[in-house]
Amino acid sequence: MSNDFRNLRKVKLFTELPTTALQLMYDSARPVQMEAGCFFFHQNERAEMMYVLLDGQVKMTLLGPEGRQVLIRIVAPCEDFGAVSAIVGSDYPLTAEAVTRCRTLAWEQKDIMRIIDSYPMLRETAFQIAVKRFRQLQKRFRELATESAEQRIARALLRLSNQAGLPKTEGMLIDLALSRGDLAEMTGTSLYTVSRTLSQWERDGLLKNGRGKVLIRDCAQLITLATPPENPPFN
Amino acid sequence: MSNDFRNLRKVKLFTELPTTALQLMYDSARPVQMEAGCFFFHQNERAEMMYVLLDGQVKMTLLGPEGRQVLIRIVAPCEDFGAVSAIVGSDYPLTAEAVTRCRTLAWEQKDIMRIIDSYPMLRETAFQIAVKRFRQLQKRFRELATESAEQRIARALLRLSNQAGLPKTEGMLIDLALSRGDLAEMTGTSLYTVSRTLSQWERDGLLKNGRGKVLIRDCAQLITLATPPENPPFN
DNA sequence: CGCCCTATTTGCGCTGGCGCAAAGACAACG
DNA sequence: CGTTGTCTTTGCGCCAGCGCAAATAGGGCG
Known part of the structure; x- marks a missing residue:
C-alpha cells in the first residue's frame, strides 16, 4: 500500500530527500518480511542490503568469541538498519534479529550507490546519523563503566x-x-x-x-x- | 620543519589526498602547542578546530553529570582528533587533554570546509574513520558488559x-x-x-x-x- | 644529595550483583 | 480447559571488585 511510501518520509535518513528521489527509492525497494526469531543478517557478513522497518521490532546484538552477547540497539518502525554498513561498503558489525513478525523495505547495495550518485546528500545524512549513534554509545559506555x-x-x-x-x-x-x-x-x-x-x-x-x-x-x-x-x- | 609535512602523509584522514591538496592543508594549518595538563577543548563546546597530533600524547575523556569520567581514546602522534566533529559541524562529544607537552597542527573549521569542497573524498574518509571508531567502541562496550x-x-x-x-x-x-x-x-x-x-x-x-x-x-x-x-x- | 610531592602498592572489610535452583505465572495451543 | 513450554520471580550463598587508609617508592627539583 502507498501508506508505506508516506512512511518513508518519516525515516530520518530520507527526510532531506526531494520527493522525486524518494519516489526513486520507493520504486527500487523490495518488500521483505521476517518471522519472529529470524535474522535479517549476522555480524561480519558483507553488507549487501539496507533496510527500513515498517512494522514490528528488531534487535541488534553483538556477540563476542564465547562471550555473552550484548544488545546494542532496538529498531523501531520507520527507522533504518544496516544502512550505514551498506553505504560505507563494509561488513555488518551487528546481528539483526526480528523480535516480532516484521515488515520491511529493503534495498540492494548497488541500487543505493546508484541513487547516492545522484543525491550525494544521502551519504552526508548517513554520516550524521552514524555520528549521532556513535555519541549515544559513548554515553552508554560511560554509564556502564561508572554507574550502578x-x-x-x-x-x-x-x-x-x-x-x-x-x-x-x-x-x-x-x-x-x-x-x-x-x-x-x-x-x-x-x-x-x-x-x-x-x-x-x-x-x-x-x-x-x-x-x-x-x-x-x-x-x-x-x-x-x-x-x-x-x-x-x-x- | 618540513618533517611535519611528511608526517601529514601518515595521517589516515589524509592518505587518500593528492599531494597538491596535502600542500593546501599544510599551508592553511596553524601550529598549536599545549603544555601537559592543558585542554585542547572540552566536551559540548562547538567544534571549531580539528587537530593532528605531531608529538606528545592526548587523552580524550567523557564526563557524566557528577559521575566519574571515562577514558574513551588515547591519541598517538600522526592521528587526528576533533576532526569528525569539525567536519560534521557539531559539538565535541569528548574533552581532549594533553597528557604530555604536545605539538599539533590545527585547522579552523571554515578552512577545512573550503578544502572539502574541492576534495569531497576528505569527507568520505572522515566518514569511514568515524564508522571504524564506532565499531571499536561497540566491541569495548561488549567487553565491559560481559568480561571480567x-x-x-x-x-x-x-x-x-x-x-x-x-x-x-x-x-x-x-x-x-x-x-x-x-x-x-x-x-x-x-x-x-x-x-x-x-x-x-x-x-x-x-x-x-x-x-x-x-x-x-x-x-x-x-x-x-x-x-x-x-x-x-x-x- | 636529600627533600617533597605524587604515584603506587597492599591489607582489610564490605557489599553489589551474580547465578543456581526451585517455585510461580502466563500465553499459546490442541 | 487442561497441558506444556517459556518467562519471571525470589531465596540463598558466594565472590569479584571497590574503596579507605596507611605504608612505600620513585622522580624531579633545588
Whole structure:
C-alpha cells in the first residue's frame, strides 16, 4: 500500500530527500518480511542490503568469541538498519534479529550507490546519523563503566519509553516484547538483577510489570533514580 | 620543519589526498602547542578546530553529570582528533587533554570546509574513520558488559601496545605517561584493581611495572588472559 | 644529595550483583 | 480447559571488585 511510501518520509535518513528521489527509492525497494526469531543478517557478513522497518521490532546484538552477547540497539518502525554498513561498503558489525513478525523495505547495495550518485546528500545524512549513534554509545559506555545497575536499568527504561512508549491513561506503556534477559543485555547486568529491580519498583508503585512489557507510572521518580545519587550533601 | 609535512602523509584522514591538496592543508594549518595538563577543548563546546597530533600524547575523556569520567581514546602522534566533529559541524562529544607537552597542527573549521569542497573524498574518509571508531567502541562496550576486570585490563594493555608500543629487547614497552587511574578509566575498573592486577602479573613474570609505564614481557600469555576462560571443557 | 610531592602498592572489610535452583505465572495451543 | 513450554520471580550463598587508609617508592627539583 502507498501508506508505506508516506512512511518513508518519516525515516530520518530520507527526510532531506526531494520527493522525486524518494519516489526513486520507493520504486527500487523490495518488500521483505521476517518471522519472529529470524535474522535479517549476522555480524561480519558483507553488507549487501539496507533496510527500513515498517512494522514490528528488531534487535541488534553483538556477540563476542564465547562471550555473552550484548544488545546494542532496538529498531523501531520507520527507522533504518544496516544502512550505514551498506553505504560505507563494509561488513555488518551487528546481528539483526526480528523480535516480532516484521515488515520491511529493503534495498540492494548497488541500487543505493546508484541513487547516492545522484543525491550525494544521502551519504552526508548517513554520516550524521552514524555520528549521532556513535555519541549515544559513548554515553552508554560511560554509564556502564561508572554507574550502578539500578541507574542503568532506569535509564534503559527511559530511553525505551522515549523511543517507543505508548501513552496510556495510567502512564507510559513499553510494549516491545522485550524479555528480562533482553533488558539485561542492554544494561550489562543479569536477568536476575533486572527482575529483582523491576519487582522492587513495582512494590514502590513506580511501575507495573507484565510479561515482555512495562507500564511506567511515575516517570519523574524514574528520572531521579537514573541520575547519580546527587552530589555529596556537602559536609 | 618540513618533517611535519611528511608526517601529514601518515595521517589516515589524509592518505587518500593528492599531494597538491596535502600542500593546501599544510599551508592553511596553524601550529598549536599545549603544555601537559592543558585542554585542547572540552566536551559540548562547538567544534571549531580539528587537530593532528605531531608529538606528545592526548587523552580524550567523557564526563557524566557528577559521575566519574571515562577514558574513551588515547591519541598517538600522526592521528587526528576533533576532526569528525569539525567536519560534521557539531559539538565535541569528548574533552581532549594533553597528557604530555604536545605539538599539533590545527585547522579552523571554515578552512577545512573550503578544502572539502574541492576534495569531497576528505569527507568520505572522515566518514569511514568515524564508522571504524564506532565499531571499536561497540566491541569495548561488549567487553565491559560481559568480561571480567582482568580480561579488560589485559585487552587494554594489548591495544596500547599495538597502538604505541616500543619494541625493546626485553619486550614491548608502553610508555604513555598513563597512570593507574587512567588505565582504570579505560577499563571501567578502579585504580586499586588495576594496581593489584598488574602487580600480580609482575609476580608471574608477565610484565614489568614502572611509574606511568609498563614493559610487556610475555605477550602471548597476555592474549590468553584477555580471551574468555575458554569454552567449557565439554562434558 | 636529600627533600617533597605524587604515584603506587597492599591489607582489610564490605557489599553489589551474580547465578543456581526451585517455585510461580502466563500465553499459546490442541 | 487442561497441558506444556517459556518467562519471571525470589531465596540463598558466594565472590569479584571497590574503596579507605596507611605504608612505600620513585622522580624531579633545588
